[in-house]
Amino acid sequence: MEIYERLEELDADKAEVRASRTLFGLGFTPAMQQKKLKDFSGGWRMRVSLARALFIKPFMLLLDEPTNHLDLDACVWLEEELKSFKRILVLISHSQDFLNGVCTNIIHLHQRKLKYYTGNYDQYVKTREELEENQMKRYNWEQDQIAHMKNYIARFGHGSAKLARQAQSKEKTLQKMMASGLTARVSFNHTFLLQTFFRYSSDTHFIYKNLEFGIDLDTRVALVGPNGAGKSTLLKLLMGELLPTDGMIRKHSHVKIGRYHQGHLTEQLELDLSPLEYMMKCFPEIKEIEEMRKIIGRYGLTGKQQVSPIRNLSDGQKCPVCFAWLAWQNPHMLFLDEPTNHLDIETIDALAEAINEFEGGMMLVSHDFRLIQQVAQEIWVCEKQTITKWNGDILAYKEHLKSKIDKQTHDI
Numbered sequence: 001m002e003i004y005e006r007l008e009e010l011d012a013d014k015a016e017v018r019a020s021r022t023l024f025g026l027g028f029t030p031a032m033q034q035k036k037l038k039d040f041s042g043g044w045r046m047r048v049s050l051a052r053a054l055f056i057k058p059f060m061l062l063l064d065e066p067t068n069h070l071d072l073d074a075c076v077w078l079e080e081e082l083k084s085f086k087r088i089l090v091l092i093s094h095s096q097d098f099l100n101g102v103c104t105n106i107i108h109l110h111q112r113k114l115k116y117y118t119g120n121y122d123q124y125v126k127t128r129e130e131l132e133e134n135q136m137k138r139y140n141w142e143q144d145q146i147a148h149m150k151n152y153i154a155r156f157g158h159g160s161a162k163l164a165r166q167a168q169s170k171e172k173t174l175q176k177m178m179a180s181g182l183t184a185r186v187s188f189n190h191t192f193l194l195q196t197f198f199r200y201s202s203d204t205h206f207i208y209k210n211l212e213f214g215i216d217l218d219t220r221v222a223l224v225g226p227n228g229a230g231k232s233t234l235l236k237l238l239m240g241e242l243l244p245t246d247g248m249i250r251k252h253s254h255v256k257i258g259r260y261h262q263g264h265l266t267e268q269l270e271l272d273l274s275p276l277e278y279m280m281k282c283f284p285e286i287k288e289i290e291e292m293r294k295i296i297g298r299y300g301l302t303g304k305q306q307v308s309p310i311r312n313l314s315d316g317q318k319c320p321v322c323f324a325w326l327a328w329q330n331p332h333m334l335f336l337d338e339p340t341n342h343l344d345i346e347t348i349d350a351l352a353e354a355i356n357e358f359e360g361g362m363m364l365v366s367h368d369f370r371l372i373q374q375v376a377q378e379i380w381v382c383e384k385q386t387i388t389k390w391n392g393d394i395l396a397y398k399e400h401l402k403s404k405i406d407k408q409t410h411d412i
Contacts, residue, residue, distance in 0.1 A: 010057055022051045025077035026070070043069040054081065063091040067098055094195065096121050132254060138183040149174045192238055196247035198230075206245070207233055209385040217255075217332055219361040222372040224390075224397060225382035231365045234382065235259065235335045238363075258331030260322055260339050268322065271311035275301055275321045278310065283328055299324045300347055315342040323351070333361040340368045349374075369394055 011018055023033050026047045037045060046069045053061060067075050079101040082089060093099055099106070099121035106117045106124035117124040149170040156163035157171075193214045199206045207230040215221070223231040236242045237249060239259055270278055279292050286292050296306055299320035310318060319342050326334070334355070340348050352374040355362060366372055372379070372394040379390035379397055390397050 019051070019055055022054050022081075023048075025074065025081065026051050027074045047074070050078075058087070060088040060090070061085060063089070063093075065092055065094070067093060067095050094193070129254070135183060136185070136254070139185050142177070142182055146174065146177070192252075193250040194237075194247075196237070196244035196249055198233065198237060198242070198245050206385055208387075211247075211386060213387065215361065215363070217361040219333075219363065220375065220377040221362070221380050222364045222366065222376035222378070222394065223380050223382055223387075224372075224394075229382040231382050232261070232337055234387070235261075235337055235363065235365065239335065255333060256329065256331045257333050257335060258326045258329050259335040259337070260326055261337040262341060268325070269310050269318060272309055274307045274309055275313075275324075276306045278321065279324060279328070282325060295328060296321070296324050299327075300350065316344065316347075319343055320347075323354075327354070331360060333363075334358065335363050337365045338367070339364075340366060340371055369398055 020030075020033060024030075028044075028047070028051075037048065040048070050063075050066055053063070066078060070078065075095070075098065079098055082091075082102045089102070091099075091102070101120075103120050104118070106119070106121060108115045108117065108124070108128070117127055119127070153167045153171050153174075157167040158164065159167075195210075195212045196208065197206060197210065198208045223234065225231060233242065237244060238251070239257060240249075240251075270281075273281065275296055276289065276292060279296060280286065280289070283292075286295070293306060301317060301320040301324070305313065305317055310321065313321075319339075323339075336355075339351060343351065348368065348371055352371055355364075355375045362375065364372065364376060376394065379392070379394055380387050381390050381397070
């Protein structure tokens with residue numbers, strides 16, 4: 001009886017019709033359905049594999065990026081088909097629209113842990129943002145409390161008897177907080193995820209084709225490659241200043257990006273203001289002029305330079321104003337496009353030290369081999385419409401360039 005029931009469920013008497021309908025939905029014309037499998041490309045064979053999985057009406061259907069080899073028509077058909085799937089469906093997909101149409105639950109895998117959300121992808125994003133926002137509020141409140149108590153203990157722990165008792169009380173409170181467990185800072189997995197093509201207009205060549213990678217807050221990468229290969233273009237795409245010609249760029253909604261580029265010296269700065277006035281205007285929460293003077297002074301701009309109109313400063317003196325402005329935004333990730341232009345050797349070393357102390361991610365475009373060697377953990381090469389990771393450090397890449405030049409010279 002179980003076999004009869006299963007045959008009835010599978011519509012066994014209509015098996016050929018059902019198989020044909022499934023194949024047609026995935027783009028196979030009647031003529032294509034009669035061809036040998038060996039005559040199809042790998043992409044079409046993947047469609048056959050998908051059709052087979054759907055055809056047997058399994059108790060559990062596991063799909064890994066099922067839309068990768070499908071055109072829009074087939075994607076729409078598959079979405080409608082899966083909406084009515086009666087049993088367990090688990091799928092991996094980077095298509096937000098597809099996930100919205102099919103899924104009733106989302107499982108987020110992060111740092112080897114699974115977290116479950118009800119609803120489609122849009123609902124998952126909304127819920128997760130709310131939870132992370134609340135978590136960050138709690139984290140920031142706790143860190144402020146800890147900093148305040150530590151400061152009080154340091155200042156008054158050895159003062160008068162009354163103040164010392166209060167300091168001891170705060171120390172006990174601090175120990176209790178630490179013992180009960182502190183709220184973790186929200187850690188992001190992929191800050192950015194790219195699957196994209198880009199060119200500036202329909203009559204120009206593609207700068208990037210089928211570019212696909214993810215970057216996160218552990219990324220410390222230098223982008224290298226010939227001029228015109230698309231290094232600065234990539235940073236503009238990530239910032240949203242340029243839109244991909246095709247594909248998508250996903251950015252985590254809570255990530256704050258700090259970007260430095262040469263345009264900062266003329267576009268960002270208000271030239272009629274002094275560095276001190278400009279920074280006080282940008283960060284009104286800093287009330288004390290002396291405190292702001294110290295902030296700017298850390299970046300090498302001191303004395304009269306702080307109160308002179310920015311337009312009277314050299315480019316080398318304007319750069320520290322930009323770095324101070326950038327750092328005080330407290331970004332999660334830095335995009336630095338040729339930051340060493342106009343800087344002297346000592347300032348470049350100071351910049352390298354500041355970057356290494358920075359706790360977030362970084363993408364650097366630079367022709368300064370020493371800076372790259374000091375701060376970059378990975379080298380990515382931009383050329384031939386794509387990006388590849390260089391297996392080695394920047395000095396090995398430099399030797400590669402030397403060999404390339406020697407070969408070109410020899411060929412001439």
